[in-house]
Amino acid sequence: MSESQEQAKRAEEETDTPDLQGESDDSSDEGEACGDSEMDFLRNLFSRTLGLSPGEKVLDELSLEGVARYMQSGKCKSIICMVGAGISTSAGIPDFRSPGTGLYANLQKYNLPYPEAIFQIDYFKKHPEPFFALARELYPGQFKPTVCHYFIRMLKDKGLLRRCYSQNIDTLERVAGLQGEDLVEAHGTFHTSHCVSFFCRKEYTMEWMKEKIFSEDIPKCEACNNLVKPDIVFFGENLPARFFSAMKQDFPSCDLLIIMGTSLQVQPFASLVSRVPNSCPRLLINLEKTGQSDFASSLLGFGGGMDFDSDKAYRDVAQLSTCDDGCLALADLLGWKAELEELVKREHALIDSRDAKKKGEKSSQSSGATEKAKGAESEAGKSDKTE
């Protein structure tokens, strides 16, 4: 996830065809489009760093009301959402990075050399147990998407969502009804898993992984007996190639960037805010202001930070609230509030009834299924050395 890794990844992509063909209107001359957007990015960066040509002021007022009027003007057709842990906290998912209240604070029981080790690829390959114990505790599917997740789903239903870039691995965007093509899961996802062996890379489904995790088996590849790991990005691993290819296609034509529940501290994700055109309004819905560039980083050329308050501010709006409250307030201004609340109620009821049905099925079954699965494994000649 370092700068050099990003560059390496980009270089790799020059030769690799991005897997997004057919998703974009301009995929026919993709190479050229990528080059152009790269040039646009550099042009934007230089003009901002040098204080040249500030973008056009698009919002009539730097407020949530101003954003809502712009969204209703007919000029705002392509919205990108960038989201982080803050959009899932109201679903009960702990924030990884908040000291004290976050996940790291609860890791003592795993006897890690240091807390981050649990997400370090080298440590995981030697000691996978703590990660899978934690995964059992935090397993996606035991949580319901939030008002904020359903607000993003509404943007999609209304044809306004270009894509949602998420740092979260909880898959709640998918549960809320976004499809794979609507999403860039920048830090990976529990949705699929792969064998860690470079030579094998066999893919496994979420259902397969879930059964392993809850049976307290360490997941091993059925083809080569190596570890199988959910496709979440560990420290020491590259971001998915899709992050870089989608970014090049999406950001140059973005009409509105909505950033929610992220402290914008993890690169390269945080730098996405500077990839939209100069005139593109940016709305931050978060408990505190974030993403403002400090003096040091602007000297280093990392321009394009958020500017909410200076006399040069012309496009950035901060709505300081929880993500759910911020989305409800925006939905209210757009006249969508009743529809949003109805959607949340309906979807949550659906999840509850599905859960109840599953529980019913489970209790009516004997433990035969697990016994059978274990039998099949030993038939396949697997030797489980997990002690």
Ligand SMILES: [Zn+2]
């Ligand atoms: Zn394998």
